[in-house]
Amino acid sequence: MAGGSLAPGQTGGGGAPPNQRKRKSPAPAAAAEDEAEAEVEELESEVADLDRRTLEHLRRTATRLPDxxxxxxxxxxxxxxxEVPVVSETSVAEDDQELEKVKILKSKIKANIADLPKVLEQINETVARCERFC
Known part of the structure; x- marks a missing residue:
């Protein structure tokens, strides 16, 4: 087989046809694009995980902070x-009122702390809007 037959994919022209070179160049670009997409997806996943962990931390903190x-x-x-002061009926009534005020204050503080994740979300949205304008 001195004249030899050509191997599959070879042409008699002595070199690779120009269209094969054109097919190879988009492949690295596509691979780079796929790699960039994979990196973006990974970063988005990390951001979502950090967001979830932050909200969990805020919820745990919200329950522990008042205590x-x-x-x-x-x-x-x-x-x-x-010394033990003399206890009268009026001081007991005043103590009950004071205790009730403390309980109301404690419940208001708990409600405010429970709203912190919502406030944080609104702050983040506002910051994002400001960054878009800047």
């Missing part, structure tokens, strides 16, 4: 007096 605040305030309270 920690009241505990800290209780520890800062001056020590009780050794």
């Amino acid at each position: 920690a605040a009241f505990s800290r305030l209780a520890s800062l309270r001056p020590p009780a007096r050794l």
Whole structure:
């Protein structure tokens, strides 16, 4: 087979036809595009994970913060007096009113802390809008 037959894909022209070179050049571009898309998807996944973890942290903090605040305030309270004052009916009524005020304040603080994730989301949206205009 001195004259030899050509291998599949070969032409008698002695070199690769120009159209084969054209087919190879889009392949790296497509691979780079696929790689970029994969990287974008990975980054989006990471952002979603960070967002989920941030919201979980805020929810956990929202439940612990009022208790920690009241505990800290209780520890800062001056020590009780050794002498026992005379208790009258009016002081018991005043104590009940004061206790009711503290309970209302505690419930308001818990409600405000529970709204923190919503506030954070609104802040992020506002910042994003500002960044679009800048």
